[in-house]
Amino acid sequence: MAGAMGSAAMLPRGVPGARAYASPAHGTGDADTPVPHTPPLEKYVDPLPRPLTAVPDPSVYPGADYYEITMRQGSWRFHRDLGPATVWGYWATDPHDPHHAIGMGYLGPTLSVTRDHPTVCKYRNELPTTHLFQFVIDAIRNGDPQLTPIAPPPYTSKPPFPPNINVWNVVHQHGGFTAPQSDGLPLQSFSPDGFHAESYTTLDPSRVEPNEAIYGYTNHDRSCMLWYHDHGMGMTSVNVYAGLAGLYLIRDPADERLGLPRGEFEVPLILQDRTFHPDGSLAYTMTQREGEDTPVVNGKAYPFLAVEPRRYRLRILNASNERFWRLRFDVPRDVLPQPTLPFWLIGTDGGFRAPLHMLNFLISPAERYDLIVDFSRMPMGTNVTLTNYNAPVHYPGGAGPEISEIMQFQVTKPLSGGGDRTTPPKRLRLPAVTPIKPEPHIRRREWVLYQHKMFGTMTFNAVPFMEPSQDFVKAGSTEIWEYINPNHDAHPMHVHLVDFQVLNRQPIDAAGYQADYERWLEGGRKAEDRPVLANYFTGPPIPPDPDEARSRKDTVKSYPETVTRIIIQEFSPPTHTIASIPGSGTEFPATYVHHCHILEHEDDDLMRPWTIVGHGDHDGGDHDHGDHGGGDHDGDHHGGGHGHGH
Numbered sequence: 001m002a003g004a005m006g007s008a009a010m011l012p013r014g015v016p017g018a019r020a021y022a023s024p025a026h027g028t029g030d031a032d033t034p035v036p037h038t039p040p041l042e043k044y045v046d047p048l049p050r051p052l053t054a055v056p057d058p059s060v061y062p063g064a065d066y067y068e069i070t071m072r073q074g075s076w077r078f079h080r081d082l083g084p085a086t087v088w089g090y091w092a093t094d095p096h097d098p099h100h101a102i103g104m105g106y107l108g109p110t111l112s113v114t115r116d117h118p119t120v121c122k123y124r125n126e127l128p129t130t131h132l133f134q135f136v137i138d139a140i141r142n143g144d145p146q147l148t149p150i151a152p153p154p155y156t157s158k159p160p161f162p163p164n165i166n167v168w169n170v171v172h173q174h175g176g177f178t179a180p181q182s183d184g185l186p187l188q189s190f191s192p193d194g195f196h197a198e199s200y201t202t203l204d205p206s207r208v209e210p211n212e213a214i215y216g217y218t219n220h221d222r223s224c225m226l227w228y229h230d231h232g233m234g235m236t237s238v239n240v241y242a243g244l245a246g247l248y249l250i251r252d253p254a255d256e257r258l259g260l261p262r263g264e265f266e267v268p269l270i271l272q273d274r275t276f277h278p279d280g281s282l283a284y285t286m287t288q289r290e291g292e293d294t295p296v297v298n299g300k301a302y303p304f305l306a307v308e309p310r311r312y313r314l315r316i317l318n319a320s321n322e323r324f325w326r327l328r329f330d331v332p333r334d335v336l337p338q339p340t341l342p343f344w345l346i347g348t349d350g351g352f353r354a355p356l357h358m359l360n361f362l363i364s365p366a367e368r369y370d371l372i373v374d375f376s377r378m379p380m381g382t383n384v385t386l387t388n389y390n391a392p393v394h395y396p397g398g399a400g401p402e403i404s405e406i407m408q409f410q411v412t413k414p415l416s417g418g419g420d421r422t423t424p425p426k427r428l429r430l431p432a433v434t435p436i437k438p439e440p441h442i443r444r445r446e447w448v449l450y451q452h453k454m455f456g457t458m459t460f461n462a463v464p465f466m467e468p469s470q471d472f473v474k475a476g477s478t479e480i481w482e483y484i485n486p487n488h489d490a491h492p493m494h495v496h497l498v499d500f501q502v503l504n505r506q507p508i509d510a511a512g513y514q515a516d517y518e519r520w521l522e523g524g525r526k527a528e529d530r531p532v533l534a535n536y537f538t539g540p541p542i543p544p545d546p547d548e549a550r551s552r553k554d555t556v557k558s559y560p561e562t563v564t565r566i567i568i569q570e571f572s573p574p575t576h577t578i579a580s581i582p583g584s585g586t587e588f589p590a591t592y593v594h595h596c597h598i599l600e601h602e603d604d605d606l607m608r609p610w611t612i613v614g615h616g617d618h619d620g621g622d623h624d625h626g627d628h629g630g631g632d633h634d635g636d637h638h639g640g641g642h643g644h645g646h
Contacts, residue, residue, distance in 0.1 A: 036283035038276045038294045043302040044383075044408040045080050051247060051268065051298060052102050054092035054109040061120045064216070064579035065113060068093040070124040071169055071244060073132070074105035079301040082280030088127060088242035090228075106299045107270065108228070108246025115252045118578045119217040122208065123171050125192045131166045133238040133284045140234060145456070147287065149234075149605035151464040152452035152521070158466045160234025160603070165191055169239060172231035173217055173248060174366060174494070175224070175349055175554045179574055179586040182215035183496055185593055186233035186465075186607070197233055203581050216578035222351035222431070222552070223252035225268070225315050225368050237321050237599035241284055243299075245270070245319050258430065259423030260346075261313040261372070267305065268315045271363075272296045273323045273403060286600055291323045291393030291400030297407050304408040307375050310420035312409075313346075314371045318363045321599040324395035324490065324557075328360035329373060329409075330385045336377070341384055344372040344425035350499040350552025352430040361547050362391060364492035366555040366597035369547070372425045375411050384409040394489040394598070396560070433550045436501050436567045438480060445471060446533065447594075448484045448517060449491060449558070449606065458487075458601055460594075460608040462521055469591050469609040472617075473571045480567050483558040484533065486510035486517075491558045491601065495566075496592040497573055499552040502544035503565040508536045510561035533563060541565075555597055571612050588614035 056065030069090050076087045090108025091101035102109045113119050131137045139147045140160065151157040161168065168191040172184030181188075187199040194210025202213040226248040230239035247268055260266070273292040275283040285292060294301050318325060329341040345356040347370030355372075363369055378384065386406045393400030450462045463470065473479060480503060483493050487510075513536040520530055543549065548556070558564045573592075578584040595607030 035288045044304040046300045048303040048305040049298045052109045057095035061579035064118040066120045068122045076106035085281045106243040110247040112249045125211045132242045150457045152462045169232045175226040177220045184231045189232045216584045218574045224351035266313040293401035295406040308413045309376045311374045316369045324391045325388045326362045326391035348551040349554045353551045355425045378411040382411045443479045458606045465607045469611040471610040478569045483564045485558045486514040492597040494555045494597045495594040500566040500568040502548040503567045504541040506541045507539045
């Protein structure tokens with residue numbers, strides 16, 4: 001599951017390369033093995049499904065909502081003309097009817113929670129012990145150099161999972177303000193038969209079986225849409241592809257006075273791309289090419305949604321493994337002066353932002369966009385098509401299957417409820433995001449997207465994920481992180497625990513930097529000889545994209561041949577106890593991870609731990625602060641900053 005092509009080793013477009021390169025074929029498949037393609041499907045014949053909402057049980061842990069969520073294999077039909085597919089999904093127990101589980105089979109139910117009211121989840125693993133895409137697991141285990149993480153010198157490669165494990169899983173609450181022992185870090189994985197990765201941990205261990213784990217979530221975030229998904233070590237990509245993802249909505253009662261569309265007029269859209277065999281079963285082709293060939297929204301291929309002529313709130317998540325989408329709403333040319341329906345962006349990953357009038361936007365894997373789309377000017381019978389354009393896989397220059405149409409909004413329902421009483425977006429009074437101003441001499445931390453050899457593994461700073469944390473951040477401090485990308489492809493970078501703001505980007509002499517960085521590595525990595533980034537700039541800093549500016553983010557697009565800078569304020573994990581559960585707060589040192597959210601890159605080692613240290617701890621690398629999986633943390637600690645809540 002190798003990384004993008006390095007600038008120091010360029011190939012012309014169309015030359016067969018390795019997995020996840022900017023070339024049309026990659027991976028382990030024989031050149032004569034045909035790549036599966038989805039059979040032709042009629043568009044816009046299946047209604048858009050809406051994920052059900054899980055029901056909490058407030059009686060198990062006083063002061064918290066409790067959920068039991070089980071990972072199971074099941075069946076799901078992705079299109080009217082396809083047969084049922086074997087899939088994986090999350091199911092929530094209904095506390096009012098324990099014999100009835102809430103879910104679809106594919107994906108998972110939505111967890112809708114109240115800001116600052118904690119949640120406790122018990123996750124149960126009842127998946128098969130043979131993987132749905134076992135051929136990928138076998139290829140990694142057998143050391144396929146294009147799929148298996150290969151450590152750059154002088155490090156030694158380590159297998160991502162044990163020889164007897166084909167399936168293991170752990171749930172990560174993406175974007176949450178969460179203590180490390182509940183974060184769902186890769187080495188906290190556990191298998192259906194109760195095997196635990198080296199850093200497995202659970203709250204309230206007397207209440208769990210070996211194939212279970214209990215996590216606590218503070219919900220100390222602003223009103224926003226998070227999501228939860230699998231983070232199993234070495235197999236996140238195929239676990240999520242099989243269906244292990246769901247939405248996590250944090251609600252603030254104060255939002256009700258804003259006048260936003262609610263209920264049936266607030267629509268979640270989980271965007272993915274999938275490929276299907278003729279019988280309807282899932283085909284995983286990313287060992288042979290980049291991306292898949294069919295759009296899937298909330299589990300349906302090319303769905304439609306019947307809408308009223310009024311404002312809708314669309315909550316969009318890009319849950320694709322690799323695909324960026326550039327989205328717009330196309331209308332018939334006789335309806336509007338231009339062929340595109342404008343919309344308003346009102347929020348991103350970390351919640352609301354000032355409304356921004358837009359015609360299109362680029363969304364990378366794991367990003368969320370909160371939109372107001374007004375269908376009131378559309379004549380009855382108008383079809384508005386959500387389209388994707390100019391966003392190849394891998395973005396911006398790959399050669400994966402093109403997907404141009406995604407779903408359709410059909411204005412066919414009469415206006416209900418006496419009309420649309422929601423607030424027009426230009427009059428919305430949303431909480432403003434104040435830009436974080438860097439202080440002089442602020443700590444900067446460089447992360448180089450490094451590739452030891454063409455078609456090979458990508459790492460941060462030429463260090464494998466399995467090596468202990470080398471980056472120590474003082475609790476409560478503010479830092480600038482610089483993602484240095486000398487490659488041809490963009491990478492969505494996700495930092496666990498924190499929200500951040502995009503500061504700027506700056507173009508670099510990518511080939512020159514990479515060549516000098518290689519020489520530095522070969523010369524023994526002496527700190528005083530490390531290439532100085534400022535010597536490679538080819539232009540001035542570029543402001544954030546308009547949709548990123550004055551927005552709270554947890555995932556950022558690291559564009560090619562560019563340094564992307566983010567500013568992270570208050571590295572302050574939650575230290576207070578959740579629902580009176582001992583050991584549910586953070587103890588220092590506290591280790592988290594950051595990684596590329598192209599899942600195949602993450603699995604192939606574009607991921608590193610980093611550690612928050614208390615004020616009594618050292619902040620340098622003269623000794624090791626714990627492991628990088630988030631081991632057991634005991635004790636009740638109160639206070640500390642709450643980075644998401646200010």
